Amino acid sequence: SKKYTEDDVVFKDDFNGKKLDRTKWNVETHEPGWVNNELQKYVDSEKNIYVKDGNLVIQALKDKNGNYTSGRVNTQNKVDYKYGRFEARLKMPKGQGFLPAFWMMPTNESLYGQWPKCGEIDIAEVLGNDTKTAYSTLHFGEPHKELQDKITLDKGDFYSQYHTYTCEWEPGKISFYVDGVFVHEENNWYSKKDGFDELTYPAPFDQPFYVILNLAVGGNWPGNPDKTTTFDEKARMVVNYVKIYHKGDETYKEADENVQRPAQEEGKYKEADSTGNYVTNGDFSDST
Numbered sequence: 001s002k003k004y005t006e007d008d009v010v011f012k013d014d015f016n017g018k019k020l021d022r023t024k025w026n027v028e029t030h031e032p033g034w035v036n037n038e039l040q041k042y043v044d045s046e047k048n049i050y051v052k053d054g055n056l057v058i059q060a061l062k063d064k065n066g067n068y069t070s071g072r073v074n075t076q077n078k079v080d081y082k083y084g085r086f087e088a089r090l091k092m093p094k095g096q097g098f099l100p101a102f103w104m105m106p107t108n109e110s111l112y113g114q115w116p117k118c119g120e121i122d123i124a125e126v127l128g129n130d131t132k133t134a135y136s137t138l139h140f141g142e143p144h145k146e147l148q149d150k151i152t153l154d155k156g157d158f159y160s161q162y163h164t165y166t167c168e169w170e171p172g173k174i175s176f177y178v179d180g181v182f183v184h185e186e187n188n189w190y191s192k193k194d195g196f197d198e199l200t201y202p203a204p205f206d207q208p209f210y211v212i213l214n215l216a217v218g219g220n221w222p223g224n225p226d227k228t229t230t231f232d233e234k235a236r237m238v239v240n241y242v243k244i245y246h247k248g249d250e251t252y253k254e255a256d257e258n259v260q261r262p263a264q265e266e267g268k269y270k271e272a273d274s275t276g277n278y279v280t281n282g283d284f285s286d287s288t
Contacts (some may be wrong), residue, residue: 003168004245008148011079011244015056020049028072028214029148039097039218039225040070049073056239057140058215059100060124062231072214080107080208084246086123087166091238094159098128099216099236102165104209113193116144119204123167123176128223128229136167136176140189140204149176149184162240164224172202172259183197188262201261213239 048073120139
């Protein structure tokens with residue numbers, strides 16, 4: 001959209017250096033099975049996370065014992081914004097069992113309670129066995145609900161070409177785009193803690209979030225790798241850039257957050273179940 005110009009860019013990483021800039025990015029480490037029955041161990045290794053030819057590469061690997069490693073990076077407590085435009089240009093991996101993601105979580109997950117109460121913004125996820133379709137999703141609520149839509153390409157795919165994935169987030173409205181093409185806009189969410197009243201809208205999407213890039217292997221949604229899955233250049237998420245646009249604090253005064261939640265449309269929410277698209281997260285606050 002025309003809302004933002006290059007003058008509004010407050011963060012940009014073109015990955016033109018020799019290695020990942022640790023002043024901008026944290027590398028997360030987690031054991032296999034940490035969430036969603038995923039198989040990979042997230043490691044801090046230049047075999048799995050490296051910068052080359054102006055790109056960040058997140059590479060999934062399988063060793064001779066059948067163990068999987070992969071990479072997960074985030075900007076928590078380094079690059080955190082409330083509202084703005086969040087964008088990445090990247091190529092997704094291809095193969096049964098891969099689930100790459102460009103997404104966001106709140107900096108202070110405990111503000112409104114642990115996931116999913118805290119909210120989650122998934123800007124782009126592509127299943128490795130279907131690289132023509134990209135999903136974007138909001139997660140929130142107690143019980144857990146999601147608002148999701150997808151875009152399916154007529155020609156080409158998300159693996160062999162770069163595509164640009166964008167989220168525009170303002171008080172009470174979150175919109176998703178792929179290559180500048182509008183995919184969906186959401187404005188009707190809620191959250192609450194057990195035994196408490198519903199949080200004041202637009203919570204939980206009224207607090208600073210940070211960016212995450214990761215490549216999961218296996219798990220509830222994509223299923224596990226099979227004999228067709230190769231751990232070569234197909235098992236890579238290649239990130240050309242990440243950019244954040246923001247109008248500055250004066251754009252979003254408290255008054256702007258005095259937005260009304262629309263009347264709930266029956267059946268609008270998707271009940272998230274254990275086989276669907278969601279990351280059942282532990283506590284993120286100690287994940288760096």
